[in-house]
Structure formats: structure tokens, C-alpha cells
Amino acid sequence: MNASYHPFKSKKAKEEYLTFYDERAKLWPVPSKNKYIETSYGQTFVRISGSEDKPPLILLPGDTENSLSWMPQIKAFSEYYKTYALDHIYDNGRSIYSRPLKEPRDFVNWLNELFDSLNLKNDINLLGFSYGGWQTSIYALAHPERLHKIILIAPSATVMQPRIGYLIPAIIVHFFPIYFITKKLVYWERKCLIKQGEVSKAIADQMIEEIVLAGKCFKKRKYVNPTVLTDNDLQKLKIPVLYLIGEKEVLYSPNKVVRRLNDVAPQIKTIIIPDASHDITHSQAAIVNKKILDFLQEK
Numbered sequence: 001m002n003a004s005y006h007p008f009k010s011k012k013a014k015e016e017y018l019t020f021y022d023e024r025a026k027l028w029p030v031p032s033k034n035k036y037i038e039t040s041y042g043q044t045f046v047r048i049s050g051s052e053d054k055p056p057l058i059l060l061p062g063d064t065e066n067s068l069s070w071m072p073q074i075k076a077f078s079e080y081y082k083t084y085a086l087d088h089i090y091d092n093g094r095s096i097y098s099r100p101l102k103e104p105r106d107f108v109n110w111l112n113e114l115f116d117s118l119n120l121k122n123d124i125n126l127l128g129f130s131y132g133g134w135q136t137s138i139y140a141l142a143h144p145e146r147l148h149k150i151i152l153i154a155p156s157a158t159v160m161q162p163r164i165g166y167l168i169p170a171i172i173v174h175f176f177p178i179y180f181i182t183k184k185l186v187y188w189e190r191k192c193l194i195k196q197g198e199v200s201k202a203i204a205d206q207m208i209e210e211i212v213l214a215g216k217c218f219k220k221r222k223y224v225n226p227t228v229l230t231d232n233d234l235q236k237l238k239i240p241v242l243y244l245i246g247e248k249e250v251l252y253s254p255n256k257v258v259r260r261l262n263d264v265a266p267q268i269k270t271i272i273i274p275d276a277s278h279d280i281t282h283s284q285a286a287i288v289n290k291k292i293l294d295f296l297q298e299k
């Protein structure tokens with residue numbers, strides 16, 4: 001881990017990935033300050049936007065994604081909040097881990113240290129998509145006193161175990177991020193986005209390109225499987241929670257997820273977004289942004 005190019009496979013791999021990453025970062029639609037924040041797990045790259053006097057909103061990306069995945073949201077969110085879009089400490093992006101994350105509590109500890117280093121107090125709004133949604137849920141269970149509100153967008157596991165029909169291709173892509181296999185998975189996950197036309201299809205194609213490039217450039221990392229919360233865990237979430245899911249979600253049945261939440265944890269606000277799959281933050285960005293801002297601004 002002491003090599004100058006860690007967590008990449010080589011110096012050349014580091015240059016190749018970061019050239020691609022930095023070219024994408026030029027499209028970030030609002031002014032930002034970029035910082036590396038030290039934790040015992042390594043350096044976390046954070047993209048900070050919005051006014052200093054606004055309340056904090058932390059954005060956790062999905063698996064294989066990074067801070068740049070929030071481009072469809074960041075302009076709307078940064079108008080009302082000081083936003084912190086993270087490159088996950090143990091995933092693709094500019095963050096540099098110094099020790100591996102091996103179990104769920106490592107994610108909780110990393111986030112807690114990060115919030116301390118950012119001088120955030122006990123009024124944090126925490127929002128996570130997919131794998132980041134699961135991380136949001138387990139952090140909320142461990143440290144509810146630090147949070148104001150949380151938003152879970154199509155979180156991995158958390159409420160329901162993903163379908164075997166999804167897990168198998170996802171595992172294959174994790175170990176073998178070959179272009180045609182990755183394209184098949186991404187096009188299935190983002191099927192509603194694909195149908196919106198060539199501009200939207202280009203967004204999915206860029207996702208595929210980055211996943212394949214990252215698989216080529218980064219060292220392999222252990223994947224920590226997201227967990228399904230028990231009924232008791234879900235009932236313990238007393239802070240305001242918004243759960244958003246697309247009506248055509250492929251990880252699990254949206255109707256079954258909402259039914260479970262309504263049955264065992266009716267305090268959690270659930271919304272099904274029409275014409276959206278696991279592409280919800282892109283295919284229905286305007287609707288998602290409004291639902292989230294409305295929720296955050298409710299008294």
C-alpha cells in the first residue's frame with residue numbers, strides 16, 4: 001500500500017484512470033472545493049459545493065460510482081444545502097484507502113471519523129444511493145444522534161435481499177468487468193434511461209466505460225456484502241427517513257419492499273417513482289430531486 005500509485009495497479013493505470021475521471025469532473029455544474037480528508041482508513045476525496053451557511057447534506061454514491069454520479073442532483077441540492085459528495089474510501093475514484101474495509105462496522109467507523117474531520121455536528125442530512133443507501137441505513141442505526149434526516153434511494157439489500165437473477169451477473173461483472181458483460185448488466189439496470197434516447201444512452205455508455213476502465217486500473221478489493229435489516233432494526237429508525245424506489249427496479253420487487261416497510265416500519269416514508277429502474281437518479285432526476293428537497297424541508 002506504500003507504492004506511489006496505490007490503490008492502482010501501476011503508475012500508468014493511475015494516470016489512465018485519473019485522466020478519464022478529471023475529464024468528467026470538468027462537467028461538474030456548480031463551483032466546488034475539493035479536499036482530501038484524513039481518517040484512520042485513509043484519505044477520502046470530498047467535493048464540497050453550496051454556501052457555508054447552509055445545513056450539511058452528505059451524498060454517498062453506489063458501488064463502482066463516485067462523487068461525479070451526483071451531477072443530476074448537485075445543482076438543485078447545492079442551492080439549499082452545503083453538499084459533500086464523496087468518492088468512497090474503498091471504491092473507484094480519488095480516495096486512497098490505507099487499510100481494507102472488511103465488515104459493515106468499518107463503513108460506520110469511516111463515516112463517523114469523516115464527519116468529525118469535517119467538523120460536522122449533530123444535524124447531518126445523509127443521502128445514499130444503492131450501496132451508499134445501505135451504508136446510510138447502518139450508519140443511522142449506529143449514530144442516530146448525529147443525523148437530522150436520511151434518504152435511501154434504491155438501497156442495496158437493506159429491506160430485501162436482491163434477486164438471484166441480479167446477483168449472479170453483478171458478481172460476474174465484479175470479478176470480470178469485460179465490456180460486453182458489463183454492458184448487458186448496465187443496460188438492464190438502466191433500462192428506463194436507455195429508452196429516453198441517444199443522450200441518455202450516452203450516459204449509460206459512459207458508466208460502462210468507467211466500470212471497465214476501473215476494473216483494468218484498480219487493484220482488486222474485497223467486497224463487503226450489504227445486509228438486510230431486521231424488523232427491529234427498521235423500527236429503531238426514529239429519525240425521519242425517506243425511501244425512494246423506481247417502479248421498474250431490477251434488484252428486487254418495489255411493491256414487496258414498500259409493503260414490508262409499511263407493515264413493519266410505517267414511520268418510514270416510501271415513494272415509488274414511475275418509469276424508473278436502478279437508474280432513478282438519472283432517468284427521473286427532476287422528480288427525485290423535488291421529492292428529496294420537499295422531504296428535507298418539511299418541518
